[in-house]
Amino acid sequence: MQHARFSPSAAHRWLRCPGSLALCETVPPRTSTYADEGTAAHDVANRIVLEDWGGNEAFAELRGTTVRVGDTDWPVTDAMIHGGLAFRDLVLEAMGEDGRAFADQRVEFSPFIGAPDAFGTADAIVVAEGRLTLIDYKYGAGVLVNAEANEQLMLYALGAMHSFDFLGPFEQFDLIIHQPRAQNDNPVSRWSLSHDDLMAFADSSKAVVQGILSGDQTYNPGEKQCRFCDARFVCPALKDEVLDTITGATAEDFDDVDEAFVGTLANVDPEWLAGAMAKVGLIEDWCKAVRGEIERRLFAGADVPGYKLVEGRMGNRKWSNPDEVAKLLKSWRFKNSEMYEYDLISPTTAEKLLKHSPARLQRINALVTRSPGKPSVAPATDKKPALSLGATAADFD
Numbered sequence: 001m002q003h004a005r006f007s008p009s010a011a012h013r014w015l016r017c018p019g020s021l022a023l024c025e026t027v028p029p030r031t032s033t034y035a036d037e038g039t040a041a042h043d044v045a046n047r048i049v050l051e052d053w054g055g056n057e058a059f060a061e062l063r064g065t066t067v068r069v070g071d072t073d074w075p076v077t078d079a080m081i082h083g084g085l086a087f088r089d090l091v092l093e094a095m096g097e098d099g100r101a102f103a104d105q106r107v108e109f110s111p112f113i114g115a116p117d118a119f120g121t122a123d124a125i126v127v128a129e130g131r132l133t134l135i136d137y138k139y140g141a142g143v144l145v146n147a148e149a150n151e152q153l154m155l156y157a158l159g160a161m162h163s164f165d166f167l168g169p170f171e172q173f174d175l176i177i178h179q180p181r182a183q184n185d186n187p188v189s190r191w192s193l194s195h196d197d198l199m200a201f202a203d204s205s206k207a208v209v210q211g212i213l214s215g216d217q218t219y220n221p222g223e224k225q226c227r228f229c230d231a232r233f234v235c236p237a238l239k240d241e242v243l244d245t246i247t248g249a250t251a252e253d254f255d256d257v258d259e260a261f262v263g264t265l266a267n268v269d270p271e272w273l274a275g276a277m278a279k280v281g282l283i284e285d286w287c288k289a290v291r292g293e294i295e296r297r298l299f300a301g302a303d304v305p306g307y308k309l310v311e312g313r314m315g316n317r318k319w320s321n322p323d324e325v326a327k328l329l330k331s332w333r334f335k336n337s338e339m340y341e342y343d344l345i346s347p348t349t350a351e352k353l354l355k356h357s358p359a360r361l362q363r364i365n366a367l368v369t370r371s372p373g374k375p376s377v378a379p380a381t382d383k384k385p386a387l388s389l390g391a392t393a394a395d396f397d
Contacts, residue, residue, distance in 0.1 A: 023231040037139065041139035063081065091124050094174070095128070102122075106122075109162060119159065120159060122156040122159070134160060145179055153175040347364075375387055
C-alpha cells in the first residue's frame, strides 16, 4: 500500500512538529498488533458497507472467516461485525434521501497545501446538496479520538471537495468519527465546520507544509504529537524536554539529578508542580518508546549493553484438551455442577440479544447498575465537571 509523505493520519504530528516528518524518515517504519487488528476491522467494515449487507447476512457470511494482514490471519470477531454494521448505519444516516456515498475513497488535497502527491483514503464520504460528510472508522480502544478540529478529517474534507467539485459548491462539512470500542458511553463523535473555516485550516496547513519543504526542522514536543511518533526515542528535543522537566536542568547537568530533587514535592511551588504534571504523559510516552526500541533491537538479535531478553511471567494455567478433561472427570462421576462454572451474561450481551425487542430491553436496562468512576486528575480544560471538595483521600483507594 502506497503511503503519502504528508499523511492525513499523521497530520496531528507534522502540523504541530515540522521537524518530525524528516526525523521519522530516518527510522524503520513500525507497526503493532493494535494497528494490524484495526486494519482487519476496517476491512470487515468496508465489506459490509460496500456490499450493503444486512445484519443477519453479515454475521452468517463473515463469522468464522479471517482477514489477512501482513503475515497474520486475523479472525473476524462479532465485535468487528457489530462495529461494521454500526458504521454502515452512520453512512446510511448521513445519506438521507438524496445523498450519495463513497466508501474507501482515495482523495487528493495537494492543491490546498502546496505539496505533490498529498493524498489519503477516506473510510466514507457522503455527498449531498451543499454538504459533504466525512466518516472515519477508528477501532482502537485505548485512545479516544475526537472529531472536533480533527486534522485528518479536515484534510479528507479538502480532498473530497476537490474530487467532487462538479457536484458542489459545498458550504457545510460534517466530520464524524465512529469508535465502537471507545471507553465512554458514546462511540460517535461529530463536528461541523463551514467552507470558510475549512479554507482557513487549508491556509494554515499550507504555511506549515511550505516551511517543511523549505527545510524547517523545528521540533515541538507535546503529548499529542509525540504519542505515536516513530522517532520519539531518538528525538533530541523530546529528550531535552524530558530531562528539563525531571531535573530542572539540561542534559549536561543530568549527573546532578539527586541535587535537583533536594526537598520534597509537598514543598515545591504549585505553579511548577502544575507545569510538571502537564508533562507527565509526555515523559511516560518517551519512557515507553525507549523501552520499545530496546525490545525491538534485542528481538532482532542486536546487542544492547547491559540488557538481555529473559523469559517473562508464565501465562495462566489452562487445559490443553478441554474435551479430554471433561471425559476424564465424567468417568470419575463428577457432576456437571462440579465440572462447569456458569456466569450470567453481561448487560452488553443482553442488549445485543434484545435490541429488536425495545420493551424487554427497557425492562432489563432498569436492572443495570454501574459503579461511578474513581476520581482522577485531569486538565482544567477537560469537559467533565470538577468533583466537589467533599472527595477525600479514601476515595482514591
